[in-house]
Amino acid sequence: MIIFLNNKYLPLEEANISPLDRGFLFADGVYEFLRTYNCKLFRFDDHYNRLKYSAEELGLAVPGKGNLKYIINELVTKNHFSTKEYSVYIQITRGASFPRLHKFPVADCEQTMLIWLSNISSNGIENENGVKTILLKDLRWGRCDIKSISLLPNVMAKQKAVESNAVEAILMREGYITEGSHTNVFSIKNSVVSTAPLSNFVLNGITRKVVIELCKNHELKISERNILIDEILGADEIFLTGTSTEIKPVVEVNGVEINKGLPGEITKIIQHLFYDYVKEN
Ligand code: PDD
Numbered sequence: 001m002i003i004f005l006n007n008k009y010l011p012l013e014e015a016n017i018s019p020l021d022r023g024f025l026f027a028d029g030v031y032e033f034l035r036t037y038n039c040k041l042f043r044f045d046d047h048y049n050r051l052k053y054s055a056e057e058l059g060l061a062v063p064g065k066g067n068l069k070y071i072i073n074e075l076v077t078k079n080h081f082s083t084k085e086y087s088v089y090i091q092i093t094r095g096a097s098f099p100r101l102h103k104f105p106v107a108d109c110e111q112t113m114l115i116w117l118s119n120i121s122s123n124g125i126e127n128e129n130g131v132k133t134i135l136l137k138d139l140r141w142g143r144c145d146i147k148s149i150s151l152l153p154n155v156m157a158k159q160k161a162v163e164s165n166a167v168e169a170i171l172m173r174e175g176y177i178t179e180g181s182h183t184n185v186f187s188i189k190n191s192v193v194s195t196a197p198l199s200n201f202v203l204n205g206i207t208r209k210v211v212i213e214l215c216k217n218h219e220l221k222i223s224e225r226n227i228l229i230d231e232i233l234g235a236d237e238i239f240l241t242g243t244s245t246e247i248k249p250v251v252e253v254n255g256v257e258i259n260k261g262l263p264g265e266i267t268k269i270i271q272h273l274f275y276d277y278v279k280e281n
Pocket of ligand 1: 033089154179180181182183184203204205206207208241242244
């Protein structure tokens, strides 16, 4: 596997990062995760803009859009990628600096940029049958709008879900649902599709954005509003969205069955709209 690290294309085994990298020491960095459908990077501009937003909020620089696309294409060639569907992981950190000081270094620091491509595993069964979830307290920081590499609360929440035989943890803050450990959350009641409004506690998910657009364009009622915990437990349907998750029906929350344990009809309509949309975009 050939990866891109600091202006070099290298076999993974030959790639080294300094132990002084602030990504390693402080989680001082951002990331982005995107994928292709039929060879084409899906909503590249949206992912690029989010990366730029996250980076700029932390005083980090991003490469130009053309440059980033060029690197990704080089990685496709160098890895002899023949699949039409692959994912792209991009990470930018503030780089290595000594001594270890919390404040941003001024002179001796060059950012670290890491990019790799990967195959995508299918969502088949889960997205057809739906998945179980649990509710957990949202322990994350106050800037979840930044796609920061500081993901420990997300990792802990996901692990707790796995240990509970569930696939995702739905996070709660002050009585409301924010999002999942690595997904956005939608609930449906009386044919109205709802998701938490964007805030410093919710990531501006690109799949979330696409779903909102699709609902608006196909006359499905959509509302960005705060969702109470009781509403989630009493929802007619629930689904999760994310780049690798796509549209994943939720059939259980904390042991409570949703829609008698089956993916809901509106969720299935949105799944179809989504798969049609990605074929054409
Ligand atoms: N996760 N919310 C959180 C906290 C996320 O980490 C993600 C994505 C999403 C969905 O965003 P999008 O639709 O743009 O993928 C929502 C990525 C995939 C990850 O951590 O690997």
